[in-house]
Amino acid sequence: xxxxxxxxxxxxxxxxxxxxxxxxxxxxxxxxxxxxxxxxxxxxxxxxxxxxxxxxxxxxxxxxxxxxxxxxxxxxxxxxxxxxxxxxxxxxxxxxxxxxxxxxxxxxxxxxxxxxxxxxxxxxxxxxxxxxxxxxxxxxxxxxxxxxxxxxxxxxxxxxxxxxxxxxxxxxxxxxxxxxxxxxxxxxxxxxxxxxxxxxxxxxxxxxxxxxxxxxxxxxxxxxxxxxxxxxxxxxxxxxxxxxxxxxxxxxxxxxxxxxxxxxxxxxxxxxxxxxxxxxxxxxxxxxxxxxxxxxxxxxxxxxxxxxxxxxxxxxxxxxxxxxxxxxxxxxxxxx
Amino acid sequence: xxxxxxxxxxxxxxxxxxxxxxxxxxxxxxxxxxxxxxxxxxxxxxxxxxxxxxxxxxxxxxxxxxxxxxxxxxxxxxxxxxxxxxxxxxxxxxxxxxxxxxxxxxxxxxxxxxxxxxxxxxxxxxxxxxxxxxxxxxxxxxxxxxxxxxxxxxxxxxxxxxxxxxxxxxxxxxxxxxxxxxxxxxxxxxxxxxxxxxxxxxxxxxxxxxxxxxxxxxxxxxxxxxxxxxxxxxxxxxxxxxxxxxxxxxxxxxxxxxxxxxxxxxxxxxxxxxxxxxxxxxxxxxxxxxxxxxxxxxxxxxxxxxxxxxxxxxxxxxxxxxxxxxxxxxxxxxxx
Numbered sequence: 001x002x003x004x005x006x007x008x009x010x011x012x013x014x015x016x017x018x019x020x021x022x023x024x025x026x027x028x029x030x031x032x033x034x035x036x037x038x039x040x041x042x043x044x045x046x047x048x049x050x051x052x053x054x055x056x057x058x059x060x061x062x063x064x065x066x067x068x069x070x071x072x073x074x075x076x077x078x079x080x081x082x083x084x085x086x087x088x089x090x091x092x093x094x095x096x097x098x099x100x101x102x103x104x105x106x107x108x109x110x111x112x113x114x115x116x117x118x119x120x121x122x123x124x125x126x127x128x129x130x131x132x133x134x135x136x137x138x139x140x141x142x143x144x145x146x147x148x149x150x151x152x153x154x155x156x157x158x159x160x161x162x163x164x165x166x167x168x169x170x171x172x173x174x175x176x177x178x179x180x181x182x183x184x185x186x187x188x189x190x191x192x193x194x195x196x197x198x199x200x201x202x203x204x205x206x207x208x209x210x211x212x213x214x215x216x217x218x219x220x221x222x223x224x225x226x227x228x229x230x231x232x233x234x235x236x237x238x239x240x241x242x243x244x245x246x247x248x249x250x251x252x253x254x255x256x257x258x259x260x261x262x263x264x265x266x267x268x269x270x271x272x273x274x275x276x277x278x279x280x281x282x283x284x285x286x287x288x289x290x291x292x293x294x295x296x297x298x299x300x301x302x303x304x305x306x307x308x309x310x311x312x313x314x315x316x317x318x319x320x321x322x323x324x325x326x327x328x329x330x331x332x333x334x335x336x
Numbered sequence: 337x338x339x340x341x342x343x344x345x346x347x348x349x350x351x352x353x354x355x356x357x358x359x360x361x362x363x364x365x366x367x368x369x370x371x372x373x374x375x376x377x378x379x380x381x382x383x384x385x386x387x388x389x390x391x392x393x394x395x396x397x398x399x400x401x402x403x404x405x406x407x408x409x410x411x412x413x414x415x416x417x418x419x420x421x422x423x424x425x426x427x428x429x430x431x432x433x434x435x436x437x438x439x440x441x442x443x444x445x446x447x448x449x450x451x452x453x454x455x456x457x458x459x460x461x462x463x464x465x466x467x468x469x470x471x472x473x474x475x476x477x478x479x480x481x482x483x484x485x486x487x488x489x490x491x492x493x494x495x496x497x498x499x500x501x502x503x504x505x506x507x508x509x510x511x512x513x514x515x516x517x518x519x520x521x522x523x524x525x526x527x528x529x530x531x532x533x534x535x536x537x538x539x540x541x542x543x544x545x546x547x548x549x550x551x552x553x554x555x556x557x558x559x560x561x562x563x564x565x566x567x568x569x570x571x572x573x574x575x576x577x578x579x580x581x582x583x584x585x586x587x588x589x590x591x592x593x594x595x596x597x598x599x600x601x602x603x604x605x606x607x608x609x610x611x612x613x614x615x616x617x618x619x620x621x622x623x624x625x626x627x628x629x630x631x632x633x634x635x636x637x638x639x640x641x642x643x644x645x646x647x648x649x650x651x652x653x654x655x656x657x658x659x660x661x662x663x664x665x666x667x668x669x670x671x672x
Contacts, residue, residue: 226601245600245601245603246604247604258599259598260597260599260600261597262593262595264581265581265587265594267611268581269398270612271611271612272612275603276603276606276609277604
């Protein structure tokens with residue numbers, strides 16, 4: 001490893017219009033260099049593939065600036081320090097942060113967090129103990145605020161965020177209904193994760209299925225997908241419902257404007273509220289969440305599944321899986 | 337008055353499709369009768385015309401059941417008791433409640449509130465001291481929660497609700513921008529009501545004007561109109577903004593589905609919240625609000641304007657004014 005001299009990277013070659021094409025990426029390489037004063041070099045071991053990355057490729061106002069053209073694509077990863085001129089990091093330390101889609105990353109240490117590979121397998125720091133887990137934890141508990149007996153619905157339920165949301169809602173005593181694509185995912189939600197019901201949006205009428213599974217309405221809806229599914233759930237809100245807007249994966253590849261929720265006046269009829277969440281607002285409390293969730297994982301209350309794809313070269317194809325729903329569990333790219 | 341023997345009424349003849357047509361109403365009359373035990377007869381003096389009435393004509397789930405076909409059209413009104421077999425009400429008492437679009441109403445007393453014509457002119461009980469005033473007061477203060485220095489934007493700003501919202505926001509120390517249709521209304525907002533700025537949506541580009549008038553973004557948006565104006569304001573939200581959904585007058589006559597807010601993901605980017613309000617949730621605190629607002633009216637901090645149209649026969653034409661924006665101030669029909 002330490003003998004590597006070349007760093008392979010994926011850079012953003014063009015701003016995609018609709019679905020991301022192979023030509024929107026450039027596969028580049030450059031010589032590795034030694035760290036300058038204060039810097040560390042990190043070998044990337046596992047890359048996190050997240051729907052939010054699609055938003056980072058678009059040049060419009062958002063919660064962070066977009067990735068620039070010819071810049072290494074932004075991605076969260078875990079890696080191992082291979083060289084260090086920063087007193088806070090030693091060779092061999094494992095760290096997580098925005099390391100990018102590449103084999104080696106340089107960092108001044110800002111935004112890097114050490115992780116312990118003995119406490120949990122490294123991919124877990126990209127899923128339940130990482131950004132998706134924090135998103136689910138704080139989005140559900142701080143914004144959704146489920147109470148025992150509430151009905152909680154989550155879309156993208158078999159994904160990295162959704163599966164955490166549903167399981168935490170169960171831990172809090174709610175009735176949980178997941179919406180996911182495909183019989184396998186739905187079976188996983190009910191049989192392995194203990195959801196009360198699952199709706200397969202690819203074969204079922206979601207509005208009708210919600211009537212069946214949420215006879216008293218929906219108290220909390222955690223939305224990862226937007227579009228028609230958001231509209232369907234809005235028609236089933238209970239009085240005083242909380243809708244958590246976490247993402248809108250159905251809309252990210254649109255070439256037409258985003259489909260706004262036509263049924264948003266349900267917020268008025270039901271005195272309900274719709275609130276956006278960005279996980280970075282809660283990073284100062286990440287330690288608290290990780291401790292609680294690690295406890296749930298150990299006691300078997302919180303299960304986690306990673307879908308690991310092998311090799312940096314597979315990045316473009318693996319990225320597409322996020323939008324076709326081909327992944328089962330948190331999608332992770334094994335780089336080294 | 338007490339010699340009347342006939343009650344003229346407007347009933348809902350058909351469920352309108354899009355704009356309400358004359359043929360959707362039937363103008364009927366029936367003989368007056370004496371009250372039965374526990375009942376009062378009320379002569380309707382002033383009828384309130386409100387955009388919400390359009391929603392009451394549509395047979396779909398809402399916060400109250402729709403008006404039935406061949407039922408007297410539902411409306412809030414103030415009137416005078418002309419006959420009573422209810423010990424709580426005496427002949428000559430002035431009352432407000434859902435008296436309907438007719439000259440005389442029968443009531444068992446439920447939902448009737450006595451009002452004092454010596455304290456305020458009767459139409460005021462249909463505007464600032466009535467449902468629209470309560471809607472603005474509780475919607476802004478309980479849901480919008482403006483703080484001193486906040487920028488508050490309100491649409492339908494020259495209307496009965498909007499003008500109360502903007503003036504209360506000024507009282508609370510906010511910078512206030514109103515959106516209304518026409519130069520006269522905009523001048524009224526700035527010159528008479530003390531708004532900091534007004535945007536004429538009929539002649540200005542609302543998104544551009546918001547950039548000019550809300551350089552630090554919008555902290556509270558009180559929405560009465562929906563549609564393109566809601567979308568324009570969403571692009572200007574400040575971090576942690578509160579959007580109050582009070583109505584969507586631009587959408588009520590749609591024959592196509594409601595236009596959902598395409599920019600709703602601004603809620604995520606800005607960690608903002610969108611919440612519906614229905615005034616009846618606050619009726620138990622109406623006395624508190626009326627006392628506070630009556631004080632503001634007396635001290636000249638809260639101005640109010642009623643647009644009084646004469647005669648029950650003018651009801652269909654007056655009702656249309658709500659949607660063309662032809663009224664200046666709270667639209668009231670003088671029945672007797």
